[in-house]
Amino acid sequence: MMMKKSYEASWECPSNIALVKYWGKKPGQLPMNPSLSFSLKKAQTKTSVRIEPASRRKVEFLFEGKTSFFTERVEKYLAAMSLEHDWLNNYAFYIESENTFPHSTGIASSASAYGALALCLVDLKQQVTEKKFTTQQFFQKASRWARLGSGSACRSVFSSFALWGRLEGFPNSTDCNAIPVTEKFHPAYQSLRDAVLLVDSSKKQVSSSAGHEMMNEHDFKDVRIAQANSHLRQLLEVMKTGDHQRFFQLIEKEALSLHALMMTSDPSFILLQPNSLAVIAKIRAFRQQTGLAVGFTIDAGPNIHLIYFEQDKQMVHQFIEGELLSLTENGDWLDDCIGNGPRKLNG
Ligand code: PMV
DSSP states (O other), rough: EEEEEEEEEEEEEEEEEEEEEOOOOTTTTTTTSEEEEEEEEEEEEEEEEEEESSSSSSSEEETBBOOOOOOHHHHHHHHHHTTGGGGGGGGEEEEEEOOOOOOOSSSOHHHHHHHHHHHHHHHHHHHHHHHOHHHHHHHHHHHHHHHEEEEGGGGGGGEEEEEESSTTTTTTTOOOEEEEOOOOGGGGGGGGGEEESSSSSOSSSSSSHHHHHHHOOOOTTHHHHHHHHHHHHHHHHHHHHOOOHHHHHHHHHHHHHEEEEEEEHSOOOOOHHHHHHHHHHHHHHHHHHHOOOOOEEEESSSOEOOOOOOHHHHHHHHHHHIIGGGSSGGGGGEEBBBBBOOSSSOO
């Protein structure tokens, strides 16, 4: 038996944006369909976890120096994890977390938050058990642990592209964790950028867990599962050949399918706002006029993610400033790009 001591781990983990959307889950926080995303660079969560020996588990969680609604979620998460990982019951957890991006910006903060927390916990597990995982085991475990907090978080612990969910014929793909995508894509895709046009930053009308649940009885459930698999397969091919036109057709179809599913679920939700549609129309007109390879994706909210390539940055920024900012809330937007994944802090 290991002598109990205090340990500490700190990690920074990015958020990610899905190109093929995860929507709907099976029991155990497993996805109904496979998804593909890329990790962002600027939108990160930094988390430090210090654990001290205790007779029973206790959690203190500070978000940006204050107790937050997230404290209860983290407590529940650790309680659920401790059923399988007994060592979690023997420590008091002192967790401090902060985001490098503003709250409620339409960037999925739960993905980076659970990504960072899971990385800290796997790091601590290594310290507590004095067992060293290989790099692959470490990130695979972190992805699994992140998934149990928030499904999409499992894709955040890798750099660039991550695939989550069983895709027939794709080696090592699994519902249990995301895997890094090491396919030889056209080099342009390593320069993807994501400009988030903040149409409305107020709280979502529907939580993603409620949204996922509505897929259980959805009229289009089976069609959606087949569609997502087909989109993912096509996207992986298109990204190899560099057919940008088809790439944007596919990711826009994914985003609009996600919203179509919400609009036609029971109860129905319309999260897009008039200005979301106005931004979409402008992006399509800009693409038509300039012939530039640009398009959009959308998460479960009203904000539009304008996806483009690094080489077109100057023209796209001029377009955003000239034509899109008047359609956003207070002229707000975030300019992010594909990133290098998580980073261990303090050595
Ligand atoms: O991880 P969750 O439960 O917050 O679900 C996220 C779902 C979408 O963001 C809408 C799509 C995705 O794949 O990220």
